[in-house]
Amino acid sequence: MTKRILVTNDDGVLSPGLLALAQEMRKLGDVTIMAPDRNWSGGGHVKTLDRALRVREFRLEDGSQAFASDGAPSDCVALATLGYFKEKFDIVVSGINFGANLGHDVTYSGTVTAAMEAVIAGIPGVAVSLEIPEGHGNATDFSASTYAARVAVENVIAHGLPEDTLLNVNIPFLKKEEIKGFRVTRQGLRVYHSRLDERVDPRNRPYYWIGGDAPTGVPEAGTDVGALAEGFISISPLQLDLTAYRALSDVSTWEWK
Amino acid sequence: MTKRILVTNDDGVLSPGLLALAQEMRKLGDVTIMAPDRNWSGGGHVKTLDRALRVREFRLEDGSQAFASDGAPSDCVALATLGYFKEKFDIVVSGINFGANLGHDVTYSGTVTAAMEAVIAGIPGVAVSLEIPEGHGNATDFSASTYAARVAVENVIAHGLPEDTLLNVNIPFLKKEEIKGFRVTRQGLRVYHSRLDERVDPRNRPYYWIGGDAPTGVPEAGTDVGALAEGFISISPLQLDLTAYRALSDVSTWEWK
Numbered sequence: 001m002t003k004r005i006l007v008t009n010d011d012g013v014l015s016p017g018l019l020a021l022a023q024e025m026r027k028l029g030d031v032t033i034m035a036p037d038r039n040w041s042g043g044g045h046v047k048t049l050d051r052a053l054r055v056r057e058f059r060l061e062d063g064s065q066a067f068a069s070d071g072a073p074s075d076c077v078a079l080a081t082l083g084y085f086k087e088k089f090d091i092v093v094s095g096i097n098f099g100a101n102l103g104h105d106v107t108y109s110g111t112v113t114a115a116m117e118a119v120i121a122g123i124p125g126v127a128v129s130l131e132i133p134e135g136h137g138n139a140t141d142f143s144a145s146t147y148a149a150r151v152a153v154e155n156v157i158a159h160g161l162p163e164d165t166l167l168n169v170n171i172p173f174l175k176k177e178e179i180k181g182f183r184v185t186r187q188g189l190r191v192y193h194s195r196l197d198e199r200v201d202p203r204n205r206p207y208y209w210i211g212g213d214a215p216t217g218v219p220e221a222g223t224d225v226g227a228l229a230e231g232f233i234s235i236s237p238l239q240l241d242l243t244a245y246r247a248l249s250d251v252s253t254w255e256w257k
Numbered sequence: 258m259t260k261r262i263l264v265t266n267d268d269g270v271l272s273p274g275l276l277a278l279a280q281e282m283r284k285l286g287d288v289t290i291m292a293p294d295r296n297w298s299g300g301g302h303v304k305t306l307d308r309a310l311r312v313r314e315f316r317l318e319d320g321s322q323a324f325a326s327d328g329a330p331s332d333c334v335a336l337a338t339l340g341y342f343k344e345k346f347d348i349v350v351s352g353i354n355f356g357a358n359l360g361h362d363v364t365y366s367g368t369v370t371a372a373m374e375a376v377i378a379g380i381p382g383v384a385v386s387l388e389i390p391e392g393h394g395n396a397t398d399f400s401a402s403t404y405a406a407r408v409a410v411e412n413v414i415a416h417g418l419p420e421d422t423l424l425n426v427n428i429p430f431l432k433k434e435e436i437k438g439f440r441v442t443r444q445g446l447r448v449y450h451s452r453l454d455e456r457v458d459p460r461n462r463p464y465y466w467i468g469g470d471a472p473t474g475v476p477e478a479g480t481d482v483g484a485l486a487e488g489f490i491s492i493s494p495l496q497l498d499l500t501a502y503r504a505l506s507d508v509s510t511w512e513w514k
Contacts, residue, residue: 044301044329045364052456052464069465072301078467082453104377104497107302107364120361120449155511165501167508182513186500192377196339199309207309208326210335235513237504240361243443244422244496251424251494254412256439 003029003157006089006118008076010040010097010110013068017096019060020142021128024150025093028157032087033066034080036073036110041099045113046072053079073114081121092118093153095128096145098137100170102217102224103190106238115166119240124156125166131173131228134214143176148233151182161237168236172228183232188223191216260286260414263346263375265333267297267354267367270325274353276317277399278385281407282350285414289344290323291337293330293367298356302370303329310336330371338378349375350410352385353402355394357427359474359481360447363495372423376497381413382423388430388485391471400433405490408439418494425493429485440489445480448473 005025009018013035025031037056048071058066067084069076077092094114101109115125128149132139152169161167168187172179195212217225227234262282266275270292282288294313305328315323324341326333334349351371358366372382385406389396409426418424425444429436452469474482484491 039307042304042306044303044331044370046301047299047365047467049299049467050296052466054462054464074301075467078451079453079465082451082467084453084465106499107370107373107497108304113301113364116364151513155508155513159507159511162501162504162507165504184505184509184513186502186505187498194335194339196336196341205311207311208336208341209309210304210306210332210339235508237501237508238499239501239504240364240499241444242363242495242497242499244419244494245443247419247422247494247496248441248443250416250419251412251492252441254416256408256412256441256492 003090004087005029005031006080006092007031007033008035008073008094008114010036010043010073010114012036012039013058013066016140017098017142019062020146021093021096021149022064024146028153032085034076035066035068036076037068037070040072040110042108043072043110044108045116046074048072048075055084073110074117077114077117081123089123091153091156092123092125093128093149095149096142097129098132099129100131100228101127101129101168102170103188105190106168106187112168116240119164119166124161126152126156126169127166128169130171133173136173141175144174144179145171147176152235164240165237168238170224170228170234172231174231178231179233180231183227183234185224185227185234185236186222187236188220188225189218191218260347261344262286262288263337263349264288264290265292265330265351265371267293267300267330267371269293269296270315270323273397274355274399276319277403278350278353278406279321281403284407285410289342291333292323292325293333294325294327297329297367299365300329300367301365302373303331305329305332312341330367331374334371334374338380346380348410348413349380349382350385350406353399354386355389356386357388357485358384358386358425359427360445362447363425363444369425373497376421376423381418383409383413383426384423385426387428390430398432401431401436402428404433409492421497423495425495427481427485427491429488431488435488436490437488440484440491442481442484442491442493443479444493445477445482446475448475
C-alpha cells in the first residue's frame with residue numbers, strides 16, 4: 001500500500017532543505033507538507049496551548065503544495081496528526097535541517113522534536129540534519145542528505161521502529177560520493193561555547209545575546225559526533241524515556257524524608 | 258560553604274509557586290531568582306539565538322528581589338549561568354510548577370528543560386512540579402511541594418548528581434500530612450487526549466486550537482505516574498542521553514546502503 005509521508009522541518013516552509021526532502025520522499029510514497037512559516041531553530045519541543053494556530057497554503061519552487069503554520073515544528077506535527085488532514089500518516093520525516101543535531105542538541109532541536117511529536121502520536125519519526133560548517137550557510141548540495149533520508153525511511157518502512165523510538169540521522173558536509181557509509185551510533189557529547197554578549201540599545205538600556213562560537217563535539221568512536229568526524233552518516237535511535245536507569249539504585253539509597 | 262541556589266520556573270516570575278520555592282530554598286543557601294516574565298508552559302527546551310533577551314528587575318510579594326527575562330526558562334538559566342550574575346551557582350531549582358510533569362511531559366516542560374539547561378551548564382538541576390487536578394488552578398497550599406523540594410535539594414547537595422542527570426520531582430495534590438512518602442521512579446506513560454478544535458474568526462478565516470481533555474497517565478508501579486496515583490512524591494532521575502540503547506543492535510542489522 002502506498003505510504004503516507006508527512007514532511008516537516010524547523011527552518012521554515014521555504015527552506016530548500018524541505019523541498020529536497022519532499023522530492024526524495026515522493027519516491028517512497030504520498031507526501032504531505034506541513035511546516036512552520038518561519039525559522040524555529042533551537043525552539044525545543046513545543047506544545048502551543050495558549051494561543052490558536054493559523055495555517056496558510058504555500059507553493060514551493062517546484063509547484064508542489066505545502067501547508068505552513070505559525071506554530072513550532074512539533075505543533076505542525078500535532079496539527080497534521082490531530083485532524084487538519086483527513087489522512088493518517090505512516091511516517092513523519094523532518095528536515096533536511098541546515099546544521100547537524102548531535103549530542104545535547106536533540107532536546108533543543110525543532111527537527112528532532114518534530115520527530116518526537118510523531119512518536120508521541122504513535123507514528124514513526126525520522127529527523128534528518130546536514131552538518132553545515134561555519135561559512136557554508138548557503139549550501140545547496142543535498143544529494144548525500146536525500147540519499148541518507150531515503151535509506152533511513154526505507155528501513156523504517158521495512159522494519160518499523162520500536163515503540164517510543166525515533167531515528168536521528170545526521171549527514172557530514174561531504175559530496176555524496178565522498179560519504180564513507182552509515183554508522184549506527186549513540187548520542188555523543190556536544191561542547192557548547194556560548195557566551196553572553198551584553199550590548200546597549202540607543203536608549204541606553206542593556207540587552208543580551210546568547211553568543212559565542214558554534215558548538216563543537218567530542219568525536220568519540222561509536223557516537224554521532226564521531227561518525228560525522230570520520231565521514232560517515234550517523235543513525236542514532238533515540239527514545240523518549242529519559243529515565244537515568246543507571247542512577248536509579250544509587251538515588252534510591254539516599255535518605256528520602 | 259553557603260550554597261548558591263538559582264531558582265527559576267516556567268509559570269513566570271510572579272507565580273506563587275516560584276515565591277514558595279524561593280522562600281524554602283533560602284533555608285539551604287543564598288537564593289537568586291531569574292525567571293521568565295510570562296508563562297512559558299509547554300514551551301520546550303529553547304535556546305533563543307535569533308533575538309536578544311531583556312532582563313527586568315521585579316520585587317516579589319515578600320519584598321525579595323527577582324530578575325525576569327523575556328526568554329524561556331532555559332534561556333533564564335543560560336543568562337544566569339553565562340554571566341548575567343557574577344556568582345557561580347551550585348544548583349538550579351525550577352518550580353514549583355502548577356501541574357505535574359510526568360511521562361512524556363518532560364521534553365515539553367519548561368520546568369524540566371530549565372533543569373536540563375542547568376545540567377548542560379555542568380550544574381545539578383532539580384525540577385519540582387505539583388499535580389493540579391482540573392478545577393484547582395488557584396491552589397495555594399505548597400507545603401508538600403516545598404517539603405519535597407527541600408528534601409530533594411538537600412540530597413543533591415549531600416550526594417551530588419551523576420553527570421548528565423537531573424531530578425524530576427512531582428508532588429501529588431495532597432496536604433503535606435497526607436503524603437505517604439517518597440518513591441524513586443522511572444518515567445511513566447502519559448496519555449494525551451489532544452484534539453484539534455477548529456473555529457472561524459469574525460473575518461471567516463479558520464484557526465485551530467490544540468484542545469481536548471487534560472492528559473492522564475498509566476499508573477504503573479515503579480513509575481512517576483504510579484507514585485502520584487498512590488499518594489507518594491515521585492523522584493525520577495532523568496538523563497540527557499536519549500540513545501535508545503536497546504534498539505542499537507537491532508537497528509545495526511538493517512541494510513544501511
